[in-house]
Amino acid sequence: MASVTEPKSSAALTDGIILEKPGPQGTADTLAPETNGNVVGKPRHDDDPQNDEDLIFDDHNSTARKMVILGTVVFPLIGMVAAIVLAWQFGMMSWLNLGMLIGGWYLTGLGITIGYHRMLTHRSFDAVTPVRWFWTSMGALAVEGSPTDWCMVHRKHHQFSDHHGDPHSPHLHDGGLWNSLKGFWHSHTGWMFNSNWSKRERQKYVPDLMNDPFLISIDKHYVWWVVATLLIPAFIGGIAALFAESVTVMSVAQAAGLGFIWGGLARVCLSHHMTWSINSICHIFGSRDFKSSDDSRNNIVFGVLSHGEGWHNNHHAFPTSARHGLKWWQFDLSWIIIRSLEICGLAWDVKLPTAKQMEYRSRK
Numbered sequence: 427m428a429s430v431t432e433p434k435s436s437a438a439l440t441d442g443i444i445l446e447k448p449g450p451q452g453t454a455d456t457l458a459p460e461t462n463g464n465v466v467g468k469p470r471h472d473d474d475p476q477n478d479e480d481l482i483f484d485d486h487n488s489t490a491r492k493m494v495i496l497g498t499v500v501f502p503l504i505g506m507v508a509a510i511v512l513a514w515q516f517g518m519m520s521w522l523n524l525g526m527l528i529g530g531w532y533l534t535g536l537g538i539t540i541g542y543h544r545m546l547t548h549r550s551f552d553a554v555t556p557v558r559w560f561w562t563s564m565g566a567l568a569v570e571g572s573p574t575d576w577c578m579v580h581r582k583h584h585q586f587s588d589h590h591g592d593p594h595s596p597h598l599h600d601g602g603l604w605n606s607l608k609g610f611w612h613s614h615t616g617w618m619f620n621s622n623w624s625k626r627e628r629q630k631y632v633p634d635l636m637n638d639p640f641l642i643s644i645d646k647h648y649v650w651w652v653v654a655t656l657l658i659p660a661f662i663g664g665i666a667a668l669f670a671e672s673v674t675v676m677s678v679a680q681a682a683g684l685g686f687i688w689g690g691l692a693r694v695c696l697s698h699h700m701t702w703s704i705n706s707i708c709h710i711f712g713s714r715d716f717k718s719s720d721d722s723r724n725n726i727v728f729g730v731l732s733h734g735e736g737w738h739n740n741h742h743a744f745p746t747s748a749r750h751g752l753k754w755w756q757f758d759l760s761w762i763i764i765r766s767l768e769i770c771g772l773a774w775d776v777k778l779p780t781a782k783q784m785e786y787r788s789r790k
């Protein structure tokens with residue numbers, strides 16, 4: 427196993443990928459003493475696009491684009507409410523529906539944590555191509571954006587964590603209860619409506635990913651990944667209904683509909699809020715075991731529920747570590763899988779902090 431380097435610069439977040447120097451506000455590290463925990467003002471980007479040609483999406487600020495984001499947030503939520511009502515009021519939930527909800531959540535959630543986050547964003551390990559493609563595909567099915575966009579946002583989050591330039595910090599608003607609530611909303615969901623990305627930023631933050639044909643192909647055809655992730659469970663539900671004792675057109679249609687709601691919309695809703703809680707809750711509630719230049723926290727609930735991502739203070743202290751649950755009792759399912767892949771010879775260059783590095787950053 428390789429050891430991680432101290433995260434003193436943006437390059438350390440990505441194990442050697444040199445990002446351009448940040449703007450006049452400096453790196454999160456250099457800002458820490460003046461602004462730690464009390465950053466005020468509106469969040470802004472250091473690379474705000476100068477003109478429309480510079481934008482990744484031509485219609486970036488249009489109402490249509492905001493409606494797409496609104497739909498991505500709201501429809502899964504409606505699906506979750508519908509699933510609960512159908513189960514509660516009409517008993518319309520099968521073991522298959524529950525399996526698709528939980529199984530789909532685990533698979534696509536791990537796609538985000540293992541594939542998008544630890545493998546692509548931080549390069550905390552490398553793996554054989556089928557493994558890389560599998561976890562990247564699972565991540566794409568989580569409906570959290572294409573891999574290059576996701577990694578771009580996340581690398582920027584680490585570079586400016588909880589300081590101006592961080593896309594989704596809960597601490598970029600003034601004090602008081604109302605502003606705290608606004609900060610929470612911004613970090614959990616609201617930031618997506620305000621995000622404004624330029625092609626220059628993509629080139630700056632994810633130059634290494636822009637040469638990968640598989641990632642670019644997902645980028646180009648992302649809408650079909652969204653369609654697939656909703657229709658696959660509907661298809662599974664419909665096929666399973668064909669093997670029931672009495673088969674009618676209605677019974678197949680109903681099973682497909684329930685598959686769509688439980689395994690599609692409700693599952694996407696669950697995955698979304700698990701990931702978004704890392705950006706919001708895990709920068710507010712929990713313990714700070716290691717020194718880091720932000721307000722990241724270790725939160726046991728999301729450590730367990732979010733496949734290890736809730737050990738977020740550990741992660742900000744050692745961004746390139748493949749293991750986030752650094753203590754034996756800090757359950758980290760993503761790490762267990764990465765370690766298993768390494769033991770099987772399917773993954774390598776697995777990075778971990780050394781005991782000395784952990785001691786140096788420990789707050790105790």
Ligand SMILES: [Zn+2]
Pocket residue numbers: 583587704705709722738742
């Ligand atoms: Zn964070």
Ligand SMILES: [Zn+2]
Pocket residue numbers: 543547548580584741745
């Ligand atoms: Zn990260």
